[in-house]
Amino acid sequence: METQEFRRHAHELVDWMADYIENVRDLPVVPKTEPGDIRNRLPGSPPEKGEPFDSLVRDFKDLILPGMTHWNHPGWFAYFPANNSPPSILAEMLTATIGAQCMSWQTSPAATELEQVVMEWLRRMLGMPEGFTGVIQDTASTSTLVALLCARERVTEYTFARRGGAAEGADRFTVYASTEAHSSIDKGVKLAGLGLDRLRRIAVDDHYALVPDALEEAIGTDRAAGFRPTCVVGVIGSTSSSALDPIRPIGEICRKHSVWFHVDAAYAGTAAVLPEKRFMMDGIELADSFVFNPHKWMFTNFDCSAYFVRDVDALLHTFSMTPEYLKTARDAEVANFRDWGIQLGRRFRALKLWFVIRSYGVEGIREIVRRHIALAEEFAGWVDAHPGFERMAPVPLGLVCFRYRPRGVDLDDSNLDGLNRALLAAVNDAGRVHLSHTVLGGRYALRMSIGQLYTTRAEVAEAWRLLTEKAKTLGRSDS
Amino acid sequence: METQEFRRHAHELVDWMADYIENVRDLPVVPKTEPGDIRNRLPGSPPEKGEPFDSLVRDFKDLILPGMTHWNHPGWFAYFPANNSPPSILAEMLTATIGAQCMSWQTSPAATELEQVVMEWLRRMLGMPEGFTGVIQDTASTSTLVALLCARERVTEYTFARRGGAAEGADRFTVYASTEAHSSIDKGVKLAGLGLDRLRRIAVDDHYALVPDALEEAIGTDRAAGFRPTCVVGVIGSTSSSALDPIRPIGEICRKHSVWFHVDAAYAGTAAVLPEKRFMMDGIELADSFVFNPHKWMFTNFDCSAYFVRDVDALLHTFSMTPEYLKTARDAEVANFRDWGIQLGRRFRALKLWFVIRSYGVEGIREIVRRHIALAEEFAGWVDAHPGFERMAPVPLGLVCFRYRPRGVDLDDSNLDGLNRALLAAVNDAGRVHLSHTVLGGRYALRMSIGQLYTTRAEVAEAWRLLTEKAKTLGRSDS
Numbered sequence: 003m004e005t006q007e008f009r010r011h012a013h014e015l016v017d018w019m020a021d022y023i024e025n026v027r028d029l030p031v032v033p034k035t036e037p038g039d040i041r042n043r044l045p046g047s048p049p050e051k052g053e054p055f056d057s058l059v060r061d062f063k064d065l066i067l068p069g070m071t072h073w074n075h076p077g078w079f080a081y082f083p084a085n086n087s088p089p090s091i092l093a094e095m096l097t098a099t100i101g102a103q104c105m106s107w108q109t110s111p112a113a114t115e116l117e118q119v120v121m122e123w124l125r126r127m128l129g130m131p132e133g134f135t136g137v138i139q140d141t142a143s144t145s146t147l148v149a150l151l152c153a154r155e156r157v158t159e160y161t162f163a164r165r166g167g168a169a170e171g172a173d174r175f176t177v178y179a180s181t182e183a184h185s186s187i188d189k190g191v192k193l194a195g196l197g198l199d200r201l202r203r204i205a206v207d208d209h210y211a212l213v214p215d216a217l218e219e220a221i222g223t224d225r226a227a228g229f230r231p232t233c234v235v236g237v238i239g240s241t242s243s244s245a246l247d248p249i250r251p252i253g254e255i256c257r258k259h260s261v262w263f264h265v266d267a268a269y270a271g272t273a274a275v276l277p278e279k280r281f282m283m284d285g286i287e288l289a290d291s292f293v294f295n296p297h298k299w300m301f302t303n304f305d306c307s308a309y310f311v312r313d314v315d316a317l318l319h320t321f322s323m324t325p326e327y328l329k330t331a332r333d334a335e336v337a338n339f340r341d342w343g344i345q346l347g348r349r350f351r352a353l354k355l356w357f358v359i360r361s362y363g364v365e366g367i368r369e370i371v372r373r374h375i376a377l378a379e380e381f382a383g384w385v386d387a388h389p390g391f392e393r394m395a396p397v398p399l400g401l402v403c404f405r406y407r408p409r410g411v412d413l414d415d416s417n418l419d420g421l422n423r424a425l426l427a428a429v430n431d432a433g434r435v436h437l438s439h440t441v442l443g444g445r446y447a448l449r450m451s452i453g454q455l456y457t458t459r460a461e462v463a464e465a466w467r468l469l470t471e472k473a474k475t476l477g478r479s480d481s
Numbered sequence: 482m483e484t485q486e487f488r489r490h491a492h493e494l495v496d497w498m499a500d501y502i503e504n505v506r507d508l509p510v511v512p513k514t515e516p517g518d519i520r521n522r523l524p525g526s527p528p529e530k531g532e533p534f535d536s537l538v539r540d541f542k543d544l545i546l547p548g549m550t551h552w553n554h555p556g557w558f559a560y561f562p563a564n565n566s567p568p569s570i571l572a573e574m575l576t577a578t579i580g581a582q583c584m585s586w587q588t589s590p591a592a593t594e595l596e597q598v599v600m601e602w603l604r605r606m607l608g609m610p611e612g613f614t615g616v617i618q619d620t621a622s623t624s625t626l627v628a629l630l631c632a633r634e635r636v637t638e639y640t641f642a643r644r645g646g647a648a649e650g651a652d653r654f655t656v657y658a659s660t661e662a663h664s665s666i667d668k669g670v671k672l673a674g675l676g677l678d679r680l681r682r683i684a685v686d687d688h689y690a691l692v693p694d695a696l697e698e699a700i701g702t703d704r705a706a707g708f709r710p711t712c713v714v715g716v717i718g719s720t721s722s723s724a725l726d727p728i729r730p731i732g733e734i735c736r737k738h739s740v741w742f743h744v745d746a747a748y749a750g751t752a753a754v755l756p757e758k759r760f761m762m763d764g765i766e767l768a769d770s771f772v773f774n775p776h777k778w779m780f781t782n783f784d785c786s787a788y789f790v791r792d793v794d795a796l797l798h799t800f801s802m803t804p805e806y807l808k809t810a811r812d813a814e815v816a817n818f819r820d821w822g823i824q825l826g827r828r829f830r831a832l833k834l835w836f837v838i839r840s841y842g843v844e845g846i847r848e849i850v851r852r853h854i855a856l857a858e859e860f861a862g863w864v865d866a867h868p869g870f871e872r873m874a875p876v877p878l879g880l881v882c883f884r885y886r887p888r889g890v891d892l893d894d895s896n897l898d899g900l901n902r903a904l905l906a907a908v909n910d911a912g913r914v915h916l917s918h919t920v921l922g923g924r925y926a927l928r929m930s931i932g933q934l935y936t937t938r939a940e941v942a943e944a945w946r947l948l949t950e951k952a953k954t955l956g957r958s959d960s
Contacts, residue, residue: 003840008567009499015571016495019578020488033590037814041594048602052842055568058835062575066832069591074580081588081806084826086580088487089534092494096541098573098782099498101553101565109560111512112548115520123527140619141824151672166676167651175645185804186825192802193630193823195674197645241806297826303577304828323671325664327560327720327919327928331906335516344672344823345620346665347563347776349783353545356537361482363531427810440806449806 003055011055018059023074023088027456030433031075033068040069071436076456079465080438082241082269082401083453087301089361093354094303104348106328107336114337117352120359124296124308127364128274131287134310137317137342138351142268143186145293145309146235148317148343150177150187150194152291153233153262155320163320167195176200176224179235180212182245184266187235196232209396210245210442212236218255225259233262236289238282239270242440242449243395243403246270246282253288265292271308272299273375273399275368282398290316299374299400299453300367302358306351309343317342370455374400377462378452384466390473394447402450403442406473419446421476428472435465482534490534497538502553502567506935509912510554512547519548550915555935558944559917561720561748561880562932566780568840572833573782583827585807586815593816596831599838603775603787606843607753610766613789616796616821617830621747622665624772624788625714627796627822629656629666629673631770632712632741634799642799646674655679655703658714659691661724663745666714675711688875689724689921691715697734704738712741715768717761718749721919721928722874722882725749725761732767744771750787751778752854752878754847761877769795778853778879778932779846781837785830788822796821849934853879856941857931863945869952873926881929882921885948887956898925900955907951914944 003011043065073084086094104113121136139145154162154175162169175196179187181203191201202224205216221231234256236247249265256263265286271294273279286292292310296302311317322341324333340346362370382397385404394403405422407413413421423439426448430436438449448469452462482490522544552563565573583592600615618624633641633654641648654675658666660682670680681703684695700710713735715726728744735742744765750773752758765771771789775781790796801820803812819825841849861876864883873882884901886892892900902918905927909915917928927948931941 003567005499005503005567008502008571009495011567011571012495012498012574013492015574016488016491019491019574020484022578023487024484032587035590037586037590037811038594040591041598044595044598046598046601047605048838049842050844052845053839055571055840058568058839062832066591066595069589069594070579070581071587071589072579073582073588081582084580084582086577088482088484088490089537091574091577091580092487092490092534094577095491095494095498095570095574098565098570098577099501100549100551101563101570101782102549103552103560103563103783107516108511108550109552110548110550111514111516112519112545115517115548116523116545119520119523119525122525127527141826143825144823147823154674162674163671164677165652166654166674166679167646167648168653168676168678169646172646172651172674173644174647185802185807189800189802189823189825192642192799194672195633195641195645195651197647198643199647200645241804303580304582304826305824320671321668323664323668325720327917328664332516344623344626344668345784346622346668347620347783353541359527360532360537361534363528365529366531438806439808 007055026072026074027076029072029075031077031436032071032430032433035069040065074454076454076458076461077435077464078454079450079452080436082298082451084297084304085299085301085455086303087358087455089357090301090303090354093357097350097353100350102350104350105340105346106330106338108330108332110350113350113352114339116356117339118337120352120355121308123359125310128271129280129283130310133312134292135314136308136310137339139307139309139343140305141307142266142293142295143189144344145307146186146264146266147190147193148309149264149291150190150196150233152316152320154194154196156262156316157230157232160319171230174229175232176202176229177233178202178204178217178220180204180206180237180247182206182210182240182242183235183237184241200229206245210240210243212247212252214248214251214255217252221255221259221261231259231261233264236263236265238265238267239399243442244270244399244401245395246398249283250285250288253285257288262290263288265289267292267294269295269298270399273371275364276371296355299371300358301455302354306355374453377459378402381450381452381462381466388470394442400452403440403447405445405447408477415445422446422448424476425469425473428476429468432468435461435468437465486534505551505553506555508551508554510556510915511550511909511912514548519544553933555933555937555940556914557933558929558931559915561777561930563776563783564778564780564934565782566837566934568836569780569782569833572836576829576832579829581829583829584819584825585809585817587809587811589829592829592831593818595835596818597816599831599834600787602838604789607750608759608762609789612791613771614793615787615789616818618786618788618822619784620786621745621772621774622668623823624786625665625743625745626669626672627788628743628770629669629675629712631795631799633673633675635741635795636709636711639798650709653708654711655681655708656712657681657683657696657699659683659685659716659726661685661689661719661721662714662716663720679708685724689719689722691726691731693727693730693734696731700734700738700740710738710740712743715742715744717744717746718878722921723749723878723880724874725877728762729764729767732764736767741769742767744768746771746773748774748777749878752850754843755850775834778850779837780934781833785834853932856938857881860929860931860941860945867949873921873924879931882919882926884924884926885952894924901925901927903955904948904952907955908947911947914940914947916944
């Protein structure tokens with residue numbers, strides 16, 4: 003493709019992109035696609051000859067777009083948000099064009115140094131103490147795996163990497179997280195070879211927050227039995243219900259027992275930009291590592307996970323690997339981010355974060371996050387005020403967990419589970435909004451996660467209207 | 482930022498992007514930046530108030546761009562290429578705009594199914610047999626780690642994930658790769674807990690290809706000593722010299738000993754689109770897993786690593802993890818790619834691959850790759866014909882390894898190392914081309930890797946002119 007053609011097509015796409023941002027609200031959030039629908043419409047073999055770009059764009063519009071789930075739809079209330087934003091998209095355009103591979107300082111000095119600068123900005127924005135150094139990872143799953151690997155190495159005095167299962171005590175690692183902590187911890191424990199059987203799931207209180215005494219007891223029992231407490235993962239904003247583990251008491255227990263303390267604030271971390279929400283970070287200075295995802299609630303395109311560590315040397319000791327062909331003249335003076343994580347190759351991800359923070363300003367980000375939280379509080383109020391609905395967890399941030407529980411009908415939890423499953427399907431089926439679900443305390447709960455950049459009160463009200471309307475219909479057909 | 486503003490800025494950036502593609506050849510490949518130069522020019526704190534986009538663009542042009550290394554410069558001859566291309570950039574624009582998070586089929590059906598389709602296309606393009614199923618990972622480092630984790634689980638009958646170091650034989654894994662295999666294997670062995678001390682580096686022949694007899698012997702010795710041979714990594718196109726391990730005999734040894742066989746063709750895999758280069762894949766049907774990076778030589782933006790496996794169940798068994806909040810109604814019928822690797826969240830990476838393959842067509846990709854290989858052969862001819870230069874390895878693909886060895890002067894290898902180090906610095910310093918280096922057989926070697934999309938004979942000739950000219954100067958100043 004000649005540059006002139008590229009220029010023309012790119013201008014055409016820009017108009018499509020702006021139209022998409024403007025009109026995505028009119029598309030169904032989730033498509034009515036059946037498995038195989040798209041695959042069956044695409045050729046099984048690649049074309050021998052190149053095709054004109056116009057036919058690609060046509061197929062993109064006709065075949066792909068109707069099969070996409072629109073995470074940046076203002077009616078997106080499922081999971082957690084995966085926000086982009088106009089300044090972030092603009093940055094991605096530049097990043098894609100330069101196409102730099104940012105493994106080492108030398109292979110893109112500006113990318114490395116901008117990453118250092120924006121990570122320091124984020125540290126300040128979240129009110130984290132000095133002494134934390136940041137690096138961009140792809141996802142919180144990766145960040146948590148990185149933390150577990152560092153914990154594994156530290157507790158074995160960096161012998162596990164060399165000796166593996168032959169390292170002293172390699173069969174006795176224990177890891178701790180609440181029963182509500184994210185599945186990426188299970189996955190990380192498996193992958194890091196810490197042994198999923200020795201992941202201790204610690205009890206939570208009725209707010210779904212980890213109970214420190216239970217943690218202390220578990221660590222004590224394990225120590226007495228000859229296990230090696232290796233890592234505790236505290237959660238700020240659990241996936242099911244945005245529960246807030248008490249970071250300070252957990253951190254104190256970790257310090258006392260010399261256990262690596264990793265804090266997973268993948269979703270909630272962004273809310274620490276708000277002074278009124280910073281209480282949830284209390285004790286963060288006791289953490290060894292901390293992760294939050296600007297690609298969730300900070301309007302920065304996926305992927306962008308902000309990972310902070312207290313001890314950079316522990317990270318480098320765990321990941322650094324410099325064969326001859328990667329050596330550069332500057333290695334002694336600079337940060338080579340390839341040594342700060344799993345991957346060798348790295349995209350230039352700092353640029354979009356820089357564009358987002360500067361475009362909105364910290365105040366601008368605060369305003370949007372505050373608006374989301376206020377909408378969640380309002381929605382929670384509607385739930386609380388409705389006799390047929392029941393809230394299932396506190397609402398410290400943008401997530402409301404609730405269920406339909408029709409009055410005057412005596413249904414047990416299992417019947418209510420089925421009813422709410424049907425309600426979720428009915429509400430989502432309309433294509434105007436999209437919610438997801440979880441299980442809290444053994445009971446099926448609907449999750450209304452409010453955090454999409456363009457969500458307004460109108461979409462939240464629409465979700466509530468659909469919920470109450472479909473509930474009424476279901477109630478009738480049930481009775 | 483309002484959509485109208487976005488539209489305007491995006492159009493402006495498109496013109497910048499097209500200009501960049503056109504004019505990157507006039508920029509220095511690597512900037513003359515000193516560590517700290519960029520960081521020191523950026524504020525230590527984020528702005529409270531949002532800033533106009535024009536000032537971001539200005540700073541991008543004035544502060545960031547002059548500090549970037551241009552991997553998509555036609556004078557890029559370092560490492561391996563990290564190519565993008567106009568159709569790939571156009572796809573990235575769309576991907577960034579939709580901002581879908583493609584963890585599950587349900588969270589973007591079209592992305593999942595398009596990924597299945599393009600991976601099948603790639604399988605056919607490379608002439609791989611049926612029975613391999615593909616998934617996009619971020620990098621070859623990750624793909625190789627994924628392979629090592631699957632090998633670890635298979636050899637322990639999937640008990641290591643649960644039991645970790647307490648699993649039977651966890652202290653006796655052995656892994657095999659040639660002395661020339663990539664450092665990501667060392668890193669993967671460390672991270673997967675296989676024990677770096679038990680990574681056996683197998684001898685190579687004088688073409689830097691693994692010697693199968695040495696492998697067989699090593700496995701036999703280990704078996705006899707009670708070790709558990711777990712994985713062999715074969716390399717098609719080593720990083721130092723693009724050496725080609727003999728896949729068939731290695732695969733036969735792996736079959737015989739029931740050892741996982743992973744093939745790392747990160748760079749070279751693309752060349753299998755050429756019938757005349759497909760000999761290097763001979764025996765690939767014996768592999769358990771195979772990786773190559775379209776983001777290297779197939780003109781697809783980083784990151785895009787194509788990972789193929791024979792046994793999808795082994796992959797799912799190793800990585801699958803489905804908490805309640807991730808369950809969807811379709812899970813039984815579809816592929817949820819979050820279960821095919823480390824990360825939960827995933828970008829929509831299939832789109833750029835689809836755009837690239839369709840824009841160029843297989844024939845178009847073949848033409849470009851052939852041109853690169855022909856240029857490398859021509860360059861190798863110049864080296865061979867010059868009495869002051871010495872070629873250090875065969876040139877099966879686009880990489881030429883060589884060194885300066887002035888006639889009539891009796892220099893030992895250590896002096897030649899220093900001389901070539903100085904030559905590399907002098908050549909790169911001009912900013913017109915950028916080469917990197919390695920060590921082959923203990924001797925410092927320059928690497929001329931020809932594979933950037935826009936590279937023509939002119940840049941290759943310019944590199945050669947600089948090499949011979951600077952060599953002459955160095956020779957004089959030395960004597």
